[in-house]
Amino acid sequence: MNWQSVLIGLASFVIIGIFHPVVIKAEYYFSKKIWPVFLLAGIVCVGAALCVRQYAVSAIVSVLGFTCWWSIKELFEQEKRVARGQFPKNPKRK
Template sequence: MELNFEGILIGIASLLIIGLFHPIVIKCEYYFSQRVWPLFLIAGLLLLAAALFVQGLFSILLALVGVACLWSIREIKEQAQRVAKGWFPKNPNRKR
């Protein structure tokens, strides 16, 4: 009997990608405000497009990171609301 570890690897990769994007969103909102969302859009669309042209596990990983970038658009807007509520620090050096 041959074991298939791809599903477990994808699960672990998903967890790591989600965990990695939380601080990325927080830092991007802190330093650049929510106006950085178009970069997440471009990165997400490019990664999803790249996933169409490769095969196997790498395609899945590209798609996971691409979707995480797209999801970060929503999260960065919510992070701005959390900052406005005082739950996270506001960058005092940022003009806007």
Template sequence: MEFVDTYNLTGLIIGICTFLIIGIFHPVVVKAEYYWGTGCWWIFLVLGIAGTVAALWVTDVLWSSLLGVFAFSSFWTIKEIFEQEERVRKGWFPANPKKKKQLKVEN
């Protein structure tokens, strides 16, 4: 961490990691909706609450910021899971044929 502080890299590291966290959550949304549907939204709620508590508990600015980004990306994923269901219904993404509740595809 001394190197990061010496060269004022904290902001760049937060920016890069934010980009990566958000980028990782996109395929997570797609896969979660494909395999579990919207019923898994509560997992992201728990992750968001845990990330928020951890961000408040950690004193280091870098780690606290990254935990905050993770927490609010988790909260945002709840919204995206439901929007992903709509995208699947429209046929923009494939529906899982093994899921119990099949969605009708509109053209």
């Protein structure tokens, strides 16, 4: 049996599930200006995935990196959702 594929699928599900609230909180506290952090984290993760020899670990770290990059798009989308009133606006920011 090949459990690595199941592990990769489970890890992908968990990573994406964790990043949903991370993007919401990041936009709330830092605005979309935090996108370079997600860019750098994605570069580091994908670079690390290229260096890891174990297939499952490499795939999971790669999914983490690409999720960081996808989060950049979601930050900008989250800003629009806040403007439409779907999410609360941080009163401490202008």
